Amino acid sequence: MTTRLVIFEDNDMVRNSLATLLNDGEGYRVLGAYPNVLDVKAVIEKNMPDVVILDIDMPSMDGITAIPMIKEVDPEISVVMYTQFEDDDKLFKSLCAGADGYVLKKTSPLQLLEAIEEVRRGGAPLSPAVARKVLNSFRTRQRSAREKFELTDREVEVLQLLIKGYSVKLIASELNIAFDTSRSHLRNIYRKLHVNCGKEAIAKILAEKIIL
Structure with missing residues (x-):
């Protein structure tokens, strides 16, 4: 053609x-x-x-x-x-x-x-x-967003799994951490992002481009 x-x-x-x-x-x-x-x-x-x-x-x-x-x-x-x-x-x-x-x-x-x-x-x-x-620009914006919300590397890992639809239990299993630890990370994430649940967290992640 x-x-x-x-x-x-x-x-x-x-x-x-x-x-x-x-x-x-x-x-x-x-x-x-x-x-x-x-x-x-x-x-x-x-x-x-x-x-x-x-x-x-x-x-x-x-x-x-x-x-x-x-x-x-x-x-x-x-x-x-x-x-x-x-x-x-x-x-x-x-x-x-x-x-x-x-x-x-x-x-x-x-x-x-x-x-x-x-x-x-x-x-x-x-x-x-x-x-x-292009990649460097996105990485710079991502770092800025992480710093803005003071997210730790572990919290970013939790967020990545949350975006994929993992439950608290599955996040704990995937990261080889205790269920209560997984839940604690999510509570800290919600507090830092100023949201009340996982759906709101995901919406904010996408809006702020926190994760590539």
Whole structure:
């Protein structure tokens, strides 16, 4: 099955190289390659691609601004950012705007091809350096949340099992602790999280992103 693509890239050499690479690859068809995103909605409505390859830094309007416009036409269109930027701000703005993948230009063209295949399978491809940034960000937020509620490592273990639906007895068995100890941990957790039961605790865990 042929994957239909549209490219938005202001660098003529990069844009032409990408179009050639993809058109020469089996199973790809470039419907159009454009130097800016000023007419992005009209372009997408005309071509209705499966995947959009999108640069960030472009004249007059940046690629991040164009993402919601693409998704408005059809939410099923996959958007892969192909950019030189690896700073946190542009990365997270792109992902929050609805980008499905984020690939750095300094990586090999093969990674872009792999990213296209991955989004077609429903994945969310990230360059290794970008994936590390995302993971580190979540870990930082997780540590901050733990510190905010002063949770111990053991209490976090108990919470992880609580999320999986374990009862007080099963938590005790899994962690090889006494039933009363398990119950005591839960009481302490409820007190620290300012909740009254397990359901409220789980809701707060998800809201505060205490556990990945």
